[in-house]
Amino acid sequence: MIRFENVSVTYDGATEPTVQGVDFEVPEGELVLLAGPSGVGKSTVLGAVSGLVPHFTGGTLRGRVTVAGRDTRTHKPRELADVVGTVGQDPLSHFVTDTVEDELAYGMESLGLAPDVMRRRVEETLDLLGLAGLRDRSIATLSGGQQQRVAIGSVLTPHPRVLVLDEPTSALDPAAAEEVLAVLQRLVHDLGTTVLMAEHRLERVIQYADRIALLPSPGAAPLLGTPAEIMAVSPVYPPVVDLGRLAGWSPLPLTVRDARRRAADLRQQLEGRDDNALKGRGAVVDLRLPPRDRDQSKTPTHRRWFPRRRTPATPTTSHTAEVQALAVTRDRVRALRGIDLTVTPGETIAVMGRNGAGKSTLLNTLVGLVAPTTGSVTVGGAEPHRTPPRDLVRRVGLVPQEPRDLLYADTVAAECAAADADAGAAPGACRALVSELLPGIADDAHPRDLSEGQRLTLALAVVLTARPPLLLLDEPTRGLDYAAKARLVALLRDLAAQGHAIVLATHDVELAAELAHRVILLAEGEVIADGPTAEVVVSSPSFAPQVTKILAPQRWLTVAEVREALA
Known part of the structure; x- marks a missing residue:
């Protein structure tokens, strides 16, 4: 369905290609995860599938990328829109309407689908992504995670044969991320949709991938293999793999369930050490709040605003x-x-x-x-x-x-x-x-x-x-x-x-x-x-x-804590 043939991309003004030696195929009905450190060119590879690279970004694409037989060098993004649905890292840049329901319908309107088909697909997508309660809301009033789900929904409604997703769960809470990934898995397994996805939070997505294409460093050719094969050599890996490496498990576990089945000996080695490891974790916490009554919310705070001025590290009050x-x-x-x-x-x-x-x-x-x-x-x-x-x-x-x-x-x-x-x-x-x-x-x-x-x-x-x-x-x-x-x-x-x-x-x-x-x-x-x-x-x-789920009922939070306890 997607074919890369010795592809390289060099942006205007750059002395070296951002990616090169990209040569692999994504068959129909597979979910392939694009992994690698920040800045190695994952977004560039995804953009080459949708035609955004080089038609929108500029630069020079050498080699050949075909999607459903269409060459992306000669087909602009609008000429691929009926085949490829794309969600980038910034959902705000994709929206063209004001409300959730209108945004879900817009792509189908552009393709000229019948009104009854559009209505049915909008309702299906609202249910799939848990958006039914937001259908009349202005997109500008939604949270970042809600906007992310709307962006994903807007590319699902036209039923593209290929989905290209860049960090699709980055703004989602854990439950919403699981829902979205479950939807993608159903599309792949039941409808034969082809998915190429980049995601840094591997702990969320690795279990859904059929294969992984690893970009190990800038300009390096990608490595393609099963998740277990790639995780054995990857410079980026989720906590479950890190714990497996620490414990010497082979093959490496990819899911919490796999790791729990093999963790009995590790739990025995760690018996009684978790309380000592976590003893200092709450040392600086001021928990002088009154006990929380069910009908009265006692809450935390957050700040989101950074200054550009030097300020004294000592606050003027006892509380910041x-x-x-x-x-x-x-x-x-x-x-x-x-x-x-x-x-x-x-x-x-x-x-x-x-x-x-x-x-x-x-x-x-x-x-x-x-x-x-x-x-x-x-x-x-x-x-x-x-x-x-x-x-x-x-x-x-x-x-x-x-x-x-x-x-x-x-x-x-x-x-x-x-x-x-x-x-x-x-x-x-x-x-x-x-x-x-x-x-x-x-x-x-x-x-x-x-x-x-x-x-x-x-x-x-x-x-x-x-x-x-x-x-x-x-x-x-x-x-x-x-x-x-x-x-x-x-x-x-x-x-x-x-x-x-x-x-x-x-x-x-x-x-x-x-x-x-x-x-x-x-x-x-x-x-x-x-x-x-x-x-x-x-x-x-x-x-x-993940470590907490694997080693429960012991109370470990991170691989670093486990490594220190074993040492």
Whole structure:
């Protein structure tokens, strides 16, 4: 169905090809996972299938890519639209209508399908992706994860023979991600749809893949094989594979179920050590909140706004931020209710919950973009919505979910220079952070030409240059591979040790397990759980990391903890 014949792509101004030696075939009715570190050209390979590369991106494509017999060099994206459905990393760039139902119908209208066929397919897709309750909603009012599901739905309704998906679960909560992947699996198995998908969160998708095409490094030819074959040599791998390597299991397990069946001996070796390993995890957490009553929401906070100014690491109050009896009503929808929370210096909090639970509203309230309907919010002793931006940036900094909102210069070097100047930092401070988090980003690269993960890294470095006392990160691992995530975790741990408070809005359960002292779960605008990470995630089937599921009832969170205990 998809055929790459010795394909290479070189973008205008580049001295070396972004990808080369791409030569493999994706048969009809297979799901092939495109894997590899950030920046190796996965999005370029996907773009070559849909015709976006080179017709939209520019550059030179050598070799040949055919989809259902059509050569993408001679067929532009609109001439492939009836065969290929594409969802990129940024769903907002795909939307052309205002409401969910209209967006699901738009692609079919463009293909001239009959109204009765369109109606039936819209209803099927609304049910498949759990969007029925949002059918009349404006797309602009949806959360990032809800928008991601709409974007996926909009390419499913025309029933394309090929689906090309770039990080399709990156903005989804664990339950929604499972639903979407289950839908893809049904399309592959029952309808013979061909799927080529890139995804960094391998723990979510590897069990669904028939084969993996691994791009091991920039410009290297891909390796194609079964998931077990590729995971044995891959530089990127999920925790279940990491644990299998540590335990010496062969063949390596790819699912929690496989690993649990082989983990009896490992559990015996670890018997009685888990409490000691996790003993310090909640040491800096301030849990002075009153016991949570079922009818009163006691909540956590999040911030999502990063300053570009240097601020003292010592906050002016005993708490970095406080939220009391917060309620927010937007567009006649009760987005938050009864939220109480304190954030203390040196504390790392992960705020989690399904898409649309109120996480973004809470963040927007904390940074002053949304005023409380009732209750109060203070950050560094000031009310965010009443504080001028020049003063607010001295208290809090945010890495937004959409990095482009923070980036405006023409090159990486110019962006970093502006960040140094705004933060009052030594020249080169921002650039050093970029190199530390994700080596290989060129000074003269334009931010819009970077991958999603690279743009996120640049935005993160811009914000961290100022070292504000409260750091807010909205989905900070979106688009990052495991190595980049590990570097991010190390950096944030260092900042927390210096007294910075960190609040993460994330669907990445592995990140929360690795980094957070405390986890707060939101649902329908209320706090449903608030406590030490080990207590909250171990008791949650949806938010437990892979290691926890494999080694339960022992309370391990990460492979690093297991490795240290065995040593």
